Amino acid sequence: MRPEWSLDPAVVHLNHGSFGAVPVATQRRQQLLREQAERNPMQWFRERADRLTTTKQRIADYLGADTAHLALVPNASTGATIALTAIPATSGQRYVMTDHVYGAIRRAVERVAAQHGCAVDVVPIPLDADDDEVVRRLLTHVDERTACVAIDQITSSTAKLMPVAAVADVCRQRGIPVVVDGAHAPGLVDNPVVGDFWTGNLHKWPCAPRGTAVLHVAPAHQHLVQAPTASWLEGEPYPAPLDLQGTVDDTGWFAAPTSLDLMASLGLASRRQELSDLLDDGAAAIAAALGQQLLDVGTPTPTMRLVGLPAGIASDEPTALAVQARLAERTKVEVAMPVWRGRAYLRISCHLYNERSDFDVAAERFAAAFADIDQLLSS
Numbered sequence: 401m402r403p404e405w406s407l408d409p410a411v412v413h414l415n416h417g418s419f420g421a422v423p424v425a426t427q428r429r430q431q432l433l434r435e436q437a438e439r440n441p442m443q444w445f446r447e448r449a450d451r452l453t454t455t456k457q458r459i460a461d462y463l464g465a466d467t468a469h470l471a472l473v474p475n476a477s478t479g480a481t482i483a484l485t486a487i488p489a490t491s492g493q494r495y496v497m498t499d500h501v502y503g504a505i506r507r508a509v510e511r512v513a514a515q516h517g518c519a520v521d522v523v524p525i526p527l528d529a530d531d532d533e534v535v536r537r538l539l540t541h542v543d544e545r546t547a548c549v550a551i552d553q554i555t556s557s558t559a560k561l562m563p564v565a566a567v568a569d570v571c572r573q574r575g576i577p578v579v580v581d582g583a584h585a586p587g588l589v590d591n592p593v594v595g596d597f598w599t600g601n602l603h604k605w606p607c608a609p610r611g612t613a614v615l616h617v618a619p620a621h622q623h624l625v626q627a628p629t630a631s632w633l634e635g636e637p638y639p640a641p642l643d644l645q646g647t648v649d650d651t652g653w654f655a656a657p658t659s660l661d662l663m664a665s666l667g668l669a670s671r672r673q674e675l676s677d678l679l680d681d682g683a684a685a686i687a688a689a690l691g692q693q694l695l696d697v698g699t700p701t702p703t704m705r706l707v708g709l710p711a712g713i714a715s716d717e718p719t720a721l722a723v724q725a726r727l728a729e730r731t732k733v734e735v736a737m738p739v740w741r742g743r744a745y746l747r748i749s750c751h752l753y754n755e756r757s758d759f760d761v762a763a764e765r766f767a768a769a770f771a772d773i774d775q776l777l778s779s
């Protein structure tokens with residue numbers, strides 16, 4: 401399936417999870433749309449609303465959601481920030497999240513909590529916790545002072561599938577709003593939309609152009625939502641003011657259905673187990689080559705695995721990013737190097753364009769690169 405993408409054959413791509421990869425058909429579709437826009441920009445923007453309605457319907461169908469509750473946002477960071485900003489809170493309340501939270505979303509929670517004079521509870525969840533344990537541990541921190549619970553549906557640094565539906569259920573019974581960060585969920589989770597506020601990226605696993613994400617807000621909260629930028633539709637009911645945010649290049653949105661169609665024709669949904677099996681074997685081979693373990697994350701995602709690294713590689717994100725870049729430069733293998741609880745890991749991703757040989761090449765080259773750790777760590 402690799403010819404469907406334009407990925408450099410000289411590089412082994414085992415990091416779809418960070419920024420996705422846009423298939424050739426979608427790139428062409430977007431380029432055609434850009435050319436169409438440039439032939440008559442006035443007509444392009446006159447037709448924008450109709451095109452948007454059709455596109456949104458296609459995306460809503462893909463997510464199993466109601467288009468009336470769905471807003472277009474450029475990325476999950478924006479979606480989560482809008483959601484957190486919409487939730488009312490009073491001084492002394494507490495925001496609750498886990499210690500697997502994505503860094504940008506943690507910062508968004510901290511920003512909003514500080515604005516309201518609230519504290520933040522970061523709930524430690526063991527890496528291998530199963531769903532029941534996640535819910536139990538999280539709920540010990542949820543009480544009448546809780547302003548909101550923010551939870552990742554699939555965690556970025558630990559590649560863990562979280563029981564968001566169970567968390568949302570309990571919080572609904574207690575009247576506590578839940579923000580679900582579903583950045584990785586579209587394409588990997590059927591009917592992923594859950595909770596009072598949910599955001600998800602189309603530019604990750606469904607392979608849509610970058611800058612295509614959605615925010616879903618349950619009807620009871622929609623009146624609270626404000627678009628980040630005022631527009632001509634300011635004051636109109638949600639989601640209109642979010643869908644029209646000044647003059648932007650909308651071609652990514654309008655090309656997104658090409659990726660959704662392609663993923664359907666390539667059978668992404670029915671091949672998740674295949675990808676998961678390939679990844680189990682392939683990531684285990686990489687771990688073995690490094691004398692490390694494929695880590696037990698409780699409920700793993702179908703398409704990402706966590707591999708241990710020797711201690712002392714990196715204890716913060718900037719250092720890990722620098723080591724990751726040197727590793728990529730030396731091995732021509734792309735993987736993520738998240739830091740969790742002060743320790744660096746390899747996060748290995750797998751999409752339809754990957755084959756077993758990718759993992760074997762990665763294992764061999766990583767073994768050589770990590771054999772000389774000092775060189776890898778020195779800039």
Ligand SMILES: Cc1ncc(COP(=O)(O)O)c(C=O)c1O
Binds near residue numbers: 474552583584
């Ligand atoms: C769990 C999680 N949340 C949020 C984000 C942010 O996504 P974006 O950069 O598209 O805003 C990411 C990105 O990788 C993520 O993994």
